[in-house]
Amino acid sequence: MKNAMNFRPVGLMLLFCLIPLWAFAQSVMVKGVVKDTSGEAIIGASVLEKGTTNGTITDFDGNFALNVSKNVVLVVSFVGYKNEEIPVAGKSSLKITLKEDSKALEEVVVIGYGSARKSDVTGSIASVGGEKLREMPATNITYALQNRVAGVDMSQTSSAPGASMQIRIRGTRSLNASNDPLVVLDGIPFMGNLSDINPGDIKSMDILKDASSTAIYGSRGANGVILITTHKGAQGSPARFTYNGYAGMKKVFSKYPMMNGSKFAEMRKLAGKFENSVDESDDVDTDWQDLMLRDGYVNSHDVSVSGGTNGGGYSFGAAYYKDQGVIPTQNYTRYSLRGSFDQGVGKYFRFGLVNNTNYNVTKGSNIGLYGVLSMSPIADPYNADGTLKRTVKYNSQDESFVLTRGVVEELEDSWLSKTEGFGTYNNLFAEVKCPWMEGLKYRVNLGLNYRSTKGGSFTGEGINSTTADTPSTASLNHSETTNWTVENLLTYDRTFGKHQLNVVGMYSAEQTVYTRSDVAGRDIPAEYFQFYNIGRAEGTITVNPDNWNYQKSGLMSWMGRVMYTYDNRYMLMATVRADASSRLAKGHQWHTYPAVSAGWNIRQEEFMDEVDWIDILKLRVGYGQTSNQAVDPYKTWGRLATRPYNFGPTGYVTGYYVSELPNAELGWEYSSTWNFGLDFTLLRGRLSGTFEYYIQKTTDLLQSVSLPSTSGVSSYMANVGKTENKGFEFTLNGTILDNHNGWTWEASLNLSANRNKLTELASGSKDDKANNWFVGHPIDCIYDYEKVGLWNSDDPDFQYLDILEPGGNEGMIKVKYTGDRDASGKPTRAIGPEDRQIISLEPKFQGGFSTRVAYKGFDLNVITAFRCGGKLISTLHHSNGYLNMLTGRRGQVDVDYWTPENKGAKYPKPGGIQSGDNPKYGSTLGYFDSSYWKVRNITLGYNFEKQAWLTRMGIQSLRAYLSVQNPFIICSPFHKETGLDPETNSYGNENVAVTEGIQKRFLTVGTNSPSTRNYLFGINLTF
16 A cells, blocks of 8 residues: 555656646647738738737748647737737648728828838827728829828929829928938838829828928938838739729819900990000900810729749739829820839849839920910900901001910920930848847838930921911920939847837948939921921020039948837837938038937826727937938039120120139038927727828028129128928827627817027128018018008098009008107008018918718718918919909900999909019018818718629729819808919919919929819729
8 A cells, every 4th residue: 555655756756747748739729821801911910819828920921830729719919900809720831811990091191111000100200091091083192192191282383194292291491402302112212203202002101291201311301200001912812913993083173363345345444544455346355264274184094913933022014094184285194114022042032123114295285375365355356257366456556376275286386395214223132040040131222213205395487476477486495313222221120018119220221323304496397397306406405504404412321229118108219310412512512411300198097997988009209410411412512604705796705704603611401300209099090180280490590691792793602591390290199989780980180380580691681672581581582562452542641652652543552651750640641562561371370181981892081171361362363464354355354443432342453553464562462361171072982891792803992983173162252352373383484374473493383284173084993
């Protein structure tokens, strides 16, 4: 018995030793891959044995391997996707697909040289998914992004097909250097235009707005950074084909408000200034706009294939886009090719290539509406044989060539304006993981970019002239930009319990070469030569040295960034970057600037455990410095110019003179930014938002300093001046209904306000009136008289009319008087230049509101935009040109003008005190309240559910939609008065109708090309 008892401990020990063996026998090795619905691998997805702490994460290719017990359930999760629970059920290999979670979809953001969960981000970064951008079909992705991101102002510079947009992130900083943001395409700085990128290729866009976020890009990111990620293939996934296309019609949103024949004849009689001319008659009523404008058409087709092989992925696509404008000959065509592949070799090496190539053609930039708008509505447009007249006579010395639709079509080869653009943008990379240190990898990026633009114009003999023998002219210009970039990156990314650490170090170099040439000629021998053989011109051939250019510049940089997160509660990011620019003077080329930001997720604190209606509550603060060196590469050297010097009556020689002095001290513009943010998510993701406040100061502005004429040199470039931008941004997203009886309703609001101020100018001066720059005021200001009404006999100041406006009369424009008055109220002087006012163009605030309603397969998207306050400049009404003279000479804007029976009118009577043919102070007529609230897009779509006929055809998904772009204005003072779209469509120097008084940098509502309303039908297909 005793011996038997001695075996019990031994038996127990054997039993305990066998338990692990038994447990091991009950476990299995499960391998698998995790992808999204498009077949792309998900990196870093969590794979966890349910109810335990046993888990792992997916690698670069979405693969994982995990020892688990038999018949357990795996919980697979990743930020931005819905969790999936997968029963193992004895399987050893799994293919898992995660579906996007619309509530959390945008919680993974690209931050520059990496990505991060939004909950870990401490800087100001906004992210927009490609699917949301494609809710509004557009030729240029910026049109779809308008008013969708707080603090990002995207303004039209033209309504013509293929036009680009002006982008400003948190206001204007610089006076002479560029204010455009840096665009990074698939990790490499992009030197093309956003219009070069096919919107269908874009997977996501991330916008870095504050210095703590942009510092990683150094001086190139001084004005903000737009990161664009295109679609890629996924390892091991089958080939997936997609087609996205739409087609539709464009109609003029609203014709310009011009007088009809009867109104014009009545006004001319009232003016009593002009008699009817040869081609005019009071019983004629010609709508010249109808004779010019047409319906436009647009169509877009985009096909792509993506998939993967063992260890790699690929994606290829081609796209075609054609936009025919509403003005004859105006059209834009773009052809795009995109390709990418990446391939792993073994466990530690990976390489790949991304290519984006496009070719585009723009025609008709030499034609606008000014010509027809200036025509008299009582002038007969037809010849006796019924053909359209090319010239209209007003009197023996006043005749105009008029381009109507019929005339333009007849001209054919006699009238041509064409610009061709070609660009190819390439990123080659190689990546090596360190086998002896987990989380460490080295990557080299090589960017090779080339862009070419060739433009030409031709005007045949007698074309656009009232003289039949006016010589033909042609011009040709060509520019090329080549760029290479090399980036060496070392990254260390590890998680130690509650500690997450990401360290990035980089050394990079880049070089850009830009060339431009230009030539013009007269008396082209034959029309079919056009601008293709100017060397054969029989007249003068002109080579203007001001239009020839060669620029070569380089940038060398190093950078380090550390991101640290503890327990998803405390976050810290610190960046140091140094840049050396060849554009600046020796001794001033290098600059080092720091950035640091921190975050605190209050929701993770224990004292918040009982507050279950708050999901995320995070405070952020950041400070950073950036710089700007976007000036001509040779500004430090000064400039020479040529000038002919006469020697006698017939001879001259060309000499050189110093036109701009050198500056051996020219350095960087510096910007520093404080950013404060609050992020929140409430009610289990039903409501989320962000509030941010920022202060940005820019010093050492790159500015041209004027010199006395006695110096013999007009100016030199120096670091003088300061600006300041302050503002707030607010974004709110809500899910009102979440699949409630099949209904889903989502809404989004963004709101921002920026206060821009010029705080210092060169040499301590308080203003630069020639450029409309004034210390203490925004950079963009009007400097002009302020219209306060019209002079009427019942006006208390009418008794002082002879003092304020000597020779003035009732019905003329009355402007604000700022001078002194005596004790009786009598003005002490006449109104003069000292009464001009500084008027800001900036709005009080602006933003956008959008909503999406879905029921089963149907969905309705509505996108609106709004702006409050500020001034709008309408060149149609601004009478420093020739369209609003109110004297009855030619074409006339249809306005409510003063008559003895209509003393409450807004516009002056025909005649009065005039400057030439214009009413005195007539420029004030072009300033309007720029407030508006407009519907930008309405889209109704249907997603076909999987049906047998779709399956038989191999179709995975099919969506059809109808879209109306720019359908109507909800409210706008300018639209109410004129019927026109209140959004800008031209720069100040691009309007023939305005000869002076508007700075070329100002955006205006011009007369070059009218705004349109577009009706589209589209299909999205995957198979």
